[in-house]
Amino acid sequence: MKRILLGALLLFLSYQLWIFAHVLWWKENNPSETSFMRIRLNELREHNPDAELYHEWIEYEQISNHLKRAVIAAEDGKFLQHRGFDWDGMERAIKKNQQRGKRAAGGSTISQQLAKNLFLSPSKSYIRKAQEAIITVMIEASWSKRRILEVYLNVVEWGDGTFGAQAAAWRHYRTSAVHLSPAQAAHLAVLLPNPRQHERRLPDYAQRYSRVVLQRMPKTSIP
Template identity: 60%
Template sequence: MRRALGWLGRGLAVVVLLLLFWQAVLLTQVVWWSRFDPGSTSFMRMRLADLREADPKATLRHQWVPYERISVHLKRAVVAAEDDRFLDHAGFDWEGIQRALERNAERGRLAAGGSTISQQLAKNLFLSPSRSWLRKGQEAVITLMIETTWSKRRILEVYLNVAEWGNGVFGAEAAARHYYGRPAASLGPGEAARLAVMLPNPRYYERNYGPRLAAHAARVQRRMIHSQVP
């Protein structure tokens, strides 16, 4: 019995050490990306793999642009639509999380997440779209890493450059050119609001942009003039 407990203790120690090592690897990558732009993300790689199952030559539409070359209207629209307390919180919107927990309890499943821009960025960079408590836990740890080592300006810059905006379309520049044939710097308020409301389900809304979503975009456009961005 004592020997079995000893083996169990050593096994648990190994697991803990491996988990700590993995967190250190993630932190190193987060710190690196605080200064250098990500070439790709976990979401990009997964989407490219999906596309290449149908077409081995498929590529993603993605072009990195610096923060200054993204329309302020898009910055405000995304904050208004996705995370209106972006500048005030440290990565987690506790009121939003409480509302999400209440909706999940009503539905009896993990459906709504109450994610902030920082949480969405953590997921896009490193994780997957799966809905599980384990994935949410890792997302929370990465979110803390990002909020601790990055400025809010850097968080928004990277998010706008890696967010998915359609089938194989990633980042504000590719989205602006795909939907409007113009660079991200020249997007107007209406165009920005429309792109912002697509973020929760971009591949679906690319094909199904109906009256309800248009009405939501109009509400976002009215609110975004009050949005504070870094």
């Protein structure tokens, strides 16, 4: 029994070291793909063997400041203050979910979402959330906030098979990410919780929220 437990512990630690090695490498080098990208590509190729993802990496300076502000305002207002976890936001999300009797709010920070996108899957379980937390700590300890936001904006999904700000800007507005207007940026930001569904039709509540995000943006700081 002890040998089995020791083997499991060594396997766990080896996996964490493998992840941390990637986190350190990606501090200076851009990831060419993520776990979410691989999962989505496999899904697309079940229906079309020739399917490809639409993704183009661009540097931080080539992304509109409007989009940076919009995403922080919409997804993680305390991004510059927290160290990976917004405990107040999590508490609010739990209360909202309890009131509605279902999971209506998440409370995950940009750092947590990035950890999940890079290494994990969309599945929901306590084990996955625990691993997400471990990776979030690794990222926050190793990267600057600027790097976290740069990678997040370049790898997050913004539509069916569309990943990253540059691909999103072209898909939705036929422009480059650097030229996005404040209203366009706010619209893209509110797509993020459910990009494939919302890109077909933005619900009324999301349209209202995009106007709220637009109002928050001038007061939102970016790294």
